[in-house]
Structures are given as structure tokens and as C-alpha cells.
Amino acid sequence: MTPLEDTASTPVTAADPALVRVLDADGAFAPTPAAEPYLDLVASLSDADFEIFYRDMAVIRAFDQQATNLQRQGQLALWPPSYGQEAAQVGSVHAARTQDHLFPSYREHVVTRVRGVDPIDIIRLMRGLTHGGWNPFDPKNGNTHIYTLVLGAQTLHGTGFGMGLVFDGRCGTGDPERDEAVIVYYGDGASSQGDVHEAMVFANSYQTPEVFFLQNNQWAISVPVATQSRSPLHRRGAGYGMPSIPIDGNDVIASWAVTRRALDEARAGHGPRAIEALTYRLGAHTTSDDPTKYRTGDEEESWRRRDPIARMKTFLLGRGASEAFFADVEAEAAAVADDVRTRTNALGGLERGDMFAHVYSEPHPLVDEQRRWLDDYEASFEGGAS
Amino acid sequence: MPFSRAINAGLRAAMTASDRVLLMGEDIGKLGGVFRVTEGLQAEFGDRRVLDTPLAESGIVGTAIGLAMAGFRPVIEIQFDGFVFPAFDQITTQLAKMTNRHEGALSMPVVIRIPYGGHIGAVEHHQESPEAYFTHTAGLRVVSPSTPNDGYWMIQDAIASNDPVIFLEPKAKYWMKGEVDTAARAIDLHASRVVRRGTDVTLVGHGAMVTTLLQAAALAESEGTSCEVIDLRSLSPVDYAPILDSVRRTGRMVYAQEAPGFTSVGSEVAATVMERAFYALEAPVLRVSGFDVPFPPAKLEGAYLPDADRILEAVDRALAY
Ligand SMILES: Cc1ncc(C[n+]2csc(CCOP(=O)(O)OP(=O)(O)O)c2C)c(N)n1
Numbered sequence: 001m002t003p004l005e006d007t008a009s010t011p012v013t014a015a016d017p018a019l020v021r022v023l024d025a026d027g028a029f030a031p032t033p034a035a036e037p038y039l040d041l042v043a044s045l046s047d048a049d050f051e052i053f054y055r056d057m058a059v060i061r062a063f064d065q066q067a068t069n070l071q072r073q074g075q076l077a078l079w080p081p082s083y084g085q086e087a088a089q090v091g092s093v094h095a096a097r098t099q100d101h102l103f104p105s106y107r108e109h110v111v112t113r114v115r116g117v118d119p120i121d122i123i124r125l126m127r128g129l130t131h132g133g134w135n136p137f138d139p140k141n142g143n144t145h146i147y148t149l150v151l152g153a154q155t156l157h158g159t160g161f162g163m164g165l166v167f168d169g170r171c172g173t174g175d176p177e178r179d180e181a182v183i184v185y186y187g188d189g190a191s192s193q194g195d196v197h198e199a200m201v202f203a204n205s206y207q208t209p210e211v212f213f214l215q216n217n218q219w220a221i222s223v224p225v226a227t228q229s230r231s232p233l234h235r236r237g238a239g240y241g242m243p244s245i246p247i248d249g250n251d252v253i254a255s256w257a258v259t260r261r262a263l264d265e266a267r268a269g270h271g272p273r274a275i276e277a278l279t280y281r282l283g284a285h286t287t288s289d290d291p292t293k294y295r296t297g298d299e300e301e302s303w304r305r306r307d308p309i310a311r312m313k314t315f316l317l318g319r320g321a322s323e324a325f326f327a328d329v330e331a332e333a334a335a336v337a338d339d340v341r342t343r344t345n346a347l348g349g350l351e352r353g354d355m356f357a358h359v360y361s362e363p364h365p366l367v368d369e370q371r372r373w374l375d376d377y378e379a380s381f382e383g384g385a386s
Numbered sequence: 387m388p389f390s391r392a393i394n395a396g397l398r399a400a401m402t403a404s405d406r407v408l409l410m411g412e413d414i415g416k417l418g419g420v421f422r423v424t425e426g427l428q429a430e431f432g433d434r435r436v437l438d439t440p441l442a443e444s445g446i447v448g449t450a451i452g453l454a455m456a457g458f459r460p461v462i463e464i465q466f467d468g469f470v471f472p473a474f475d476q477i478t479t480q481l482a483k484m485t486n487r488h489e490g491a492l493s494m495p496v497v498i499r500i501p502y503g504g505h506i507g508a509v510e511h512h513q514e515s516p517e518a519y520f521t522h523t524a525g526l527r528v529v530s531p532s533t534p535n536d537g538y539w540m541i542q543d544a545i546a547s548n549d550p551v552i553f554l555e556p557k558a559k560y561w562m563k564g565e566v567d568t569a570a571r572a573i574d575l576h577a578s579r580v581v582r583r584g585t586d587v588t589l590v591g592h593g594a595m596v597t598t599l600l601q602a603a604a605l606a607e608s609e610g611t612s613c614e615v616i617d618l619r620s621l622s623p624v625d626y627a628p629i630l631d632s633v634r635r636t637g638r639m640v641y642a643q644e645a646p647g648f649t650s651v652g653s654e655v656a657a658t659v660m661e662r663a664f665y666a667l668e669a670p671v672l673r674v675s676g677f678d679v680p681f682p683p684a685k686l687e688g689a690y691l692p693d694a695d696r697i698l699e700a701v702d703r704a705l706a707y
Contacts, residue, residue: 130487130489131483131486131487132487132488132489135488135489135491135492136455136488136491136492137491137492138491145455146487146488148480150475150479150480153448153475153476153479153480155448156444156445156447156448156449156451156452156476157448157449157451157452157455157480158452159445159448159449159452160448160449160450160451160452160453160454160455161452161453161455161456162452163449163452163453163456164452164453164455164456164457164458165456167408167434167453167458168456168457194444194472195444195445195448195475195476198440198444198445198448199445199448199449201440201442201445202439202440202442202445202449205439205440357489357490358485358486358488358489358490359485359486359524359525360485360525360527360549361485361490361493361494361548361549362547362548362549364527364549364623365576365623365625366622366624367524
């Protein structure tokens with residue numbers, strides 16, 4: 001075997017002994033050895049918590065499918081589905097405390113909704129009505145920052161924010177009710193960006209209270225994760241001097257437990273941590289993409305068998321969850337999807353002057369002048385020609 | 387007071403006025419920056435206010451964005467003009483657009499100080515004039531002081547601005563001395579200023595070129611031509627009123643800059659003046675600039691950079707129409 005062949009294996013596998021998993025693919029409680037240190041946390045979860053996890057995953061999947069349909073019907077310019085990644089997102093977001101700040105990339109629909117962001121705000125972005133869509137500092141949005149379409153850029157913003165928390169003594173005081181932390185989300189493709197490297201360097205230099213949450217969904221559009229890295233991505237963490245843990249990203253309980261501990265430690269002043277969630281996007285990269293061009297049906301099928309929602313359902317059924325519960329979740333999911341469709345259709349347009357708004361925080365003569373010019377120009381057509 | 391000390395004093399004043407102001411950059415703490423602009427500030431304000439960052443330009447700008455979100459007012463130093471490009475993405479796609487993307491809910495009070503331009507005989511990537519990249523980007527403000535007094539006041543105004551400001555420091559002027567009136571604020575950050583009165587030709591420029599324009603004006607006077615000299619000061623937005631007022635009196639204008647001429651600040655100002663003062667012009671607005679080549683090796687910078695003679699040649703051409 002040549003040295004090259006030696007390293008040519010798929011870099012990340014579920015057989016990694018470091019992998020934290022609590023539920024196996026069939027929904028049975030079967031912790032891996034690496035999950036042992038988290039079982040005390042898991043034991044603190046109640047059936048009500050498990051039901052919330054399930055409900056959030058199922059409801060957002062319905063929203064996601066509705067948004068995909070809306071895009072197909074020409075209502076949205078683009079849609080990046082979160083289909084398949086619900087467990088990684090629901091687990092990690094429920095691990096965050098109210099005072100924590102979250103920096104998503106562009107597929108974290110589950111994260112944003114759980115924190116309170118109205119899904120219609122994501123729709124507005126994808127419909128071309130805004131470049132952001134919500135105010136992260138409005139309390140109803142749960143400190144959830146807007147989507148970033150430049151891969152990896154937000155990892156630096158989250159890190160800078162974390163530096164601010166350190167400088168202001170807003171973490172590490174020993175009071176978990178008050179101490180704050182940051183989660184920043186990014187993908188396996190984004191992990192190749194220089195900004196992610198620089199973010200990890202800064203985060204470790206300044207010991208930011210931060211969790212780097214990598215959703216490794218195996219593909220960056222059509223490029224497999226093996227092209228981004230020949231070694232498991234979580235192993236990079238050690239090079240920066242931070243603990244870094246791989247989890248089964250389709251296991252919502254593992255995602256919650258590992259993120260909870262990582263955030264608690266970061267918040268308490270122990271510095272940044274990284275998590276690599278091994279998951280899979282069952283859908284297309286975005287609605288512009290055709291996954292049959294680059295991946296096999298067998299691969300998709302093998303991940304479909306590890307569907308995070310089905311897995312959780314089996315687990316809940318095993319604990320005696322009622323049919324009424326599942327029926328209720330289904331009804332809520334349908335209602336949310338319907339509501340999003342209705343409100344999408346009702347979304348208005350933009351005023352032409354809106355493009356001149358908020359270019360700067362303070363008045364800017366060039367922008368003001370061009371706004372006036374366009375108004376006068378448009379007005380010259382109104383009532384002018386008879 | 388030398389220009390570099392004046393900026394230092396302005397930084398100190400801003401840091402004293404608000405503890406939300408912090409400085410970030412490579413070697414700006416113990417060393418005081420390679421041009422010593424931040425000298426003594428870390429000793430005075432501590433290493434939480436004056437950060438020797440990791441060596442990563444994108445990281446510096448990107449984390450400053452996060453710090454601004456957390457309520458700080460970061461002032462970044464990019465060590466040399468040619469090294470701003472690793473941060474270009476964070477500046478243009480992130481910093482410049484944050485307020486817009488947040489529909490006004492967020493402001494971005496970040497200042498990026500960049501020593502720029504030639505005249506110091508430095509090696510490659512240490513003498514460039516990247517201003518047009520930034521003036522082309524909506525959401526950024528771009529200014530360049532050319533005197534110690536402006537250095538002192540404009541840095542404070544830039545820090546006070548709630549918008550991101552690219553603060554271009556003409557490194558040729560760091561050792562230039564001048565009066566600094568710490569009692570009276572200079573004119574608005576975005577105002578241009580007439581620095582010499584004249585009646586025949588209006589000369590406009592920014593940064594280190596203002597000194598060259600004044601030299602050219604002095605030489606022209608000895609030949610009987612009276613030149614008005616205007617320091618642009620703010621490259622975005624441009625304050626046109628003093629320029630148009632001047633051109634309406636002189637009928638002629640020359641713009642001089644070190645940057646390459648193609649799609650530059652000079653091109654923009656020239657085009658606007660021709661649009662707005664066409665009937666006052668006796669000659670086309672002429673531009674004197676660096677050539678559209680990479681900034682040459684130091685031994686050739688004398689041939690590359692516009693000097694008083696090249697400006698006077700343009701003045702003569704304008705007068706010959
Ligand atoms: C800097 C940058 N380069 C290229 C793109 C185009 N692009 C959008 S998504 C994507 C793949 C991203 O893959 P990954 O980070 O794994 O995230 P995923 O989409 O799989 O969630 C690419 C290449 C981009 N948005 N930003």
C-alpha cells in the first residue's frame with residue numbers, strides 16, 4: 001500500500017472511538033463508550049424534554065418542506081433545506097441558555113426558530129426582500145444573529161463577540177445564570193476557509209467562551225468532505241489547543257448533552273470548544289442543486305435509515321409516548337407550514353427608496369442625493385405625459 | 387507636533403473619553419506599531435485596550451466586527467497598505483454591509499487605520515494606494531488627513547462615527563511637523579478644505595499629494611500663475627461645494643494623486659466636476675496620477691509618483707486651452 005492509499009480512506013466514520021452517541025440508529029438507548037461522561041447530563045432530561053426535542057424537529061421539517069415547495073412554485077429565489085440535520089441543530093440550540101449568542105450560517109432554520117426568530121423572516125431573506133431579516137438584539141429573536149452567505153465569515157464575528165464578553169467580564173464569573181457564551185455554526189466546506197482558522201486562533205488566544213459547532217453533512221454542494229480534510233475535522237481542534245468532540249449529529253440527545261457541557265465550560269471561563277456533528281443533508285444543497293449528479297442513491301438510503309426524527313420517534317414510543325402526542329405534533333407541524341405559506345403569499349414588495357435606507361448609520365450626501373434623483377426621475381413620468 | 391504624534395494624541399484623547407474604544411493590530415502594543423503611531427498607549431491603557439493581535443488581518447477585522455456588535459468601538463491598525471487584502475473580504479462583504487443587512491438595527495463603529503502611499507523607498511507591498519477599492523464600496527467612509535492638526539482631530543471624529551471609516555494615513559507625512567490646536571476642533575470629518583487661495587487654476591488632491599500641490603502652486607506663482615489648492619480630506623463622501631465654488635472662479639482644475647488613475651478617486655471627482663460645472667470650465671479637468679502599473683521598485687518611485695513638475699505640466703496644458 002502506498003502512503004497515499006494509506007490515508008485515502010473516508011476521513012470521518014461512525015466507527016471513530018471518540019464518537020459520542022446515546023441513541024443508536026434504531027432509537028435504542030445504547031451509549032458509546034465516549035458517551036459515558038455525558039450520561040449524568042442525559043439522566044437529567046425528562047420525557048417532557050425529549051418530547052420538546054421531537055416536536056421541534058418535526059415542526060421545522062414541515063416548515064422546511066413547505067419552504068422547498070414555495071421555492072419550486074417560484075415564491076422564493078432559493079431555499080437551503082435543513083432536512084436531515086434537525087437533531088444536530090435542535091440538540092445544540094436547546095443546550096444554549098437565554099443569554100447566549102448564536103451565530104448561524106444559512107441552514108440553521110431549526111436553531112433560529114427554537115430561539116424565537118419567526119420563520120417568515122428567513123423566508124423574507126430567501127424571497128429577496130432583505131439581506132438579513134431580523135434584529136439579533138430584539139429580545140424576541142433570542143440573540144440569534146442573521147444568516148451569513150459568505151462561508152466562514154461569521155466564525156470571526158462570533159469570536160469577536162466572545163472577546164467582547166471576556167473583556168467586559170460577562171463570562172467566567174462563576175454565575176451560570178448570568179455568564180454568557182457564543183455558539184457559531186458552520187459546515188464541513190466552510191471549515192476550509194481561512195476565516196475559520198483565524199477565528200480558532202483568536203478564540204484560543206483570548207480564551208473566548210465559545211463553541212464552534214461544525215455540522216459535517218458530508219457534502220459542500222457536490223464536493224465530499226474528503227476533499228476538505230484527510231483527517232477527521234474534529235481532530236483539528238487539538239492543534240489550536242481546544243477540546244474538540246465528534247458526535248453523532250443525528251442523535252439529538254448526544255447533540256444536546258455534548259453542547260450543553262461544552263457551553264457550560266466555555267461560559268465558566270475555560271475557553272473555546274469545538275464539536276463536529278456527523279450528519280447528512282438528505283435534501284439537495286439548495287433548490288438549485290441536483291444531488292443525483294454527485295452522490296448515489298445507496299448513500300442517501302443508508303443515511304435515511306439513520307433519520308434523526310424516526311430515531312427519536314422509536315425512542316419515544318419505547319418510553320410510552322402516546323399516539324395523541326404524535327398526532328398533536330403532526331397537527332402543529334401542518335399548521336406552522338400552512339401559516340408560513342399563507343404569510344409568504346401575503347408578503348408585500350419593497351419601496352424603491354428602500355435600497356437607499358440603512359447604507360450608513362449616519363446621513364451620507366451621495367446616498368441622499370441619489371435617492372432624491374430617483375424620486376424626481378420617477379415623478380417626471382407621473383402626470384407628465386398626457 | 388509631528389503627524390504620527392498628532393494621531394497618537396488623538397487616539398489617546400478618544401481612549402480617555404470612552405473606555406469602549408480599543409486598539410487592535412499587529413505589534414501596536416509594546417512596540418507601538420512599526421510607525422510608532424500607538425507608542426505608549428498600551429503602557430497607559432493596558433493590554434485589554436491595546437491588543438497585540440495574532441498575525442491575521444481577516445481575523446483582526448472580523449473579530450472587530452464582533453466586538454462592535456458587543457458594544458465596543460475598535461480601531462484597527464493594518465501594518466502596511468499592501469497587507470489589507472487578506473482582510474478585504476471582511477471589510478467589503480461584512481463590515482461595509484452589516485448596518486444595511488440589519489436594516490439599520492446595528493451600527494458598525496469600526497476604524498481601520500492604514501498607512502498608505504509612497505515616498506519612503508520601501509520594499510514591495512509596503513507602498514500602495516488602495517483607496518479606490520474602498521471608495522467603491524457603499525457602506526464605508528474613507529478619509530485621509532494630510533496635516534498633524536487633521537490627524538489629531540480626524541482620528542477622533544472617525545472613532546466617533548457610527549459608520550466604518552477607512553482611515554488612510556499618508557506614511558510620507560508621519561514625520562511632518564505642524565501646529566495642532568487641541569482646543570478647537572477642525573472642520574467636519576467629511577469637509578474638503580481650501581488650503582491656498584488662487585484665481586487661475588484649482589488644484590485638488592488628497593494625502594501626501596497635498597504637499598506636492600502646494601509646492602507646485604508656489605512654483606506656479608513665481609511664473610505668474612495663481613493656483614488654488616484644495617485638500618479633499620474625505621474621499622467618501624466627497625464634499626464638492628468648495629471644489630465647485632473654486633472651479634466656477636478659476637475655470638480650470640487639475641486633480642493629483644499617487645494612486646493609479648484608472649477608475650480612481652481622481653476620475654470620480656473629475657467626472658463630477660465636469661457634470662456640475664461644465665459651463666464654468668475653460669478646459670477639461672485634467673488628472674495627474676500614478677501609472678497603471680504595480681507600484682514600482684523603490685528605485686523607480688520617483689518616476690512613478692507625480693511631482694510638482696508633472697502637476698505644473700498639467701497646469702500649463704489646462705491654461706493652453
Ligand atoms: C466564500 C464562499 N465561497 C463559495 C460560496 C458558495 N457556496 C455556498 S454553499 C457552498 C458549500 C458549503 O458547504 P458546507 O460549508 O459544507 O455547508 P453546507 O452547505 O453543506 O451546509 C458553497 C461552495 C460561498 N457561499 N461563500
